[in-house]
Amino acid sequence: MTELSPVASHMAREVAEIPEALGRQVTETAAAQAALGRRLRDMDPTVVVTIARGSSDHAALYLKHLVETRLGLPCCSIGPSVASVYGTALRLKGGVAVTISQSGGSPDLLAMQRAARAGGALTIAIVNDVASPIASEADVLLPLCSGREISVAATKTMVASLFASAALVGAWSEDAALNQAVAALPDRLSDMASIPDEIVSWVAAQGSLYTIGRGPTFAAAAEAALKLKETSAIHAEAFSSAEVLHGPTGLIVDDFPVLCFMAEDAARAGMNATRDKLTGMGARCASFDRRLGDRFGVSIADCGHPLLAPLAMLQSFYALAERVAQRRGRNPDVPPHLQKVTQTL
Structure with a gap:
């Protein structure tokens, strides 16, 4: 669990x-x-x-x-x-x-x-x-x-x-x-792998980062960016792995942090290529991936279908985000200025 x-x-x-x-x-x-x-x-x-x-x-x-x-x-x-x-x-x-x-x-x-x-x-x-x-x-x-x-x-x-x-x-x-x-x-999803403390410490030390995904995992990247703002006061922006290679790369400097939500379907090859390009520019990429291997990141559960991978990614990411918030001295349950139900017109 x-x-x-x-x-x-x-x-x-x-x-x-x-x-x-x-x-x-x-x-x-x-x-x-x-x-x-x-x-x-x-x-x-x-x-x-x-x-x-x-x-x-x-x-x-x-x-x-x-x-x-x-x-x-x-x-x-x-x-x-x-x-x-x-x-x-x-x-x-x-x-x-x-x-x-x-x-x-x-x-x-x-x-x-x-x-x-x-x-x-x-x-x-x-x-x-x-x-x-x-x-x-x-x-x-x-x-x-x-x-x-x-x-x-x-x-x-x-x-x-x-x-x-x-x-x-x-x-x-x-x-x-x-x-x-x-x-x-x-x-x-009932036996999720633990989150490496190295990842918690690394994310907790950031003030700004990118999240990227493609196809079914782009939604996970967008959600991760929102949650990092909400729970940990980290400025995060989400991009498609195709779009990030346009204007956003202008901000890449050595060790710029990027969270990669790796697709398991036809978009994977393109995401691999983008991750390699970002790394070549100096970024440090951490991946949420079932096929993590020896890469820096978080290993996720095998969901049995490429379209379901974002669900395992978010389960693991949320566990990470909760620990990052506490590491940064914040209460993840009660972010400032926010309420559980937002009434908008």
């Missing part, structure tokens, strides 16, 4: 609860996922839009990759202010709108979901609080089944959101290999 810090935080406990939360989701939502998959195949939508903010929007970025690569459908995130601030009527007849939210109570997300439904979209809510307005007003509810999450930093609900997204696309596309890997994932 995930190792806890000497003074265990809620964040550390909730990271340790990830496998159990995913197991509940398998048990409690398998039938609903299968029924929704059949409904979506019959419906044959031409577009998918997502509605989310913060960590949930990173889950939506992961869903976008799955929908576009596995189903061949365009998928985009719609800014909630389109409805909540500007009151725009949407034309989404024959489309699908997926809202991803932990609390299910943010007014702007609710307004956007209502606008999508009024515009003709089938609305799907991936939500932890099943009694929330977003959950109750959606056409289809896919609960995260994560239980209570106390720490401001979302961890188990975030991984559960990615898990629900993978299960949704697996059921929709009738991808047997993905569906089998989804069902087996809770057990695969």
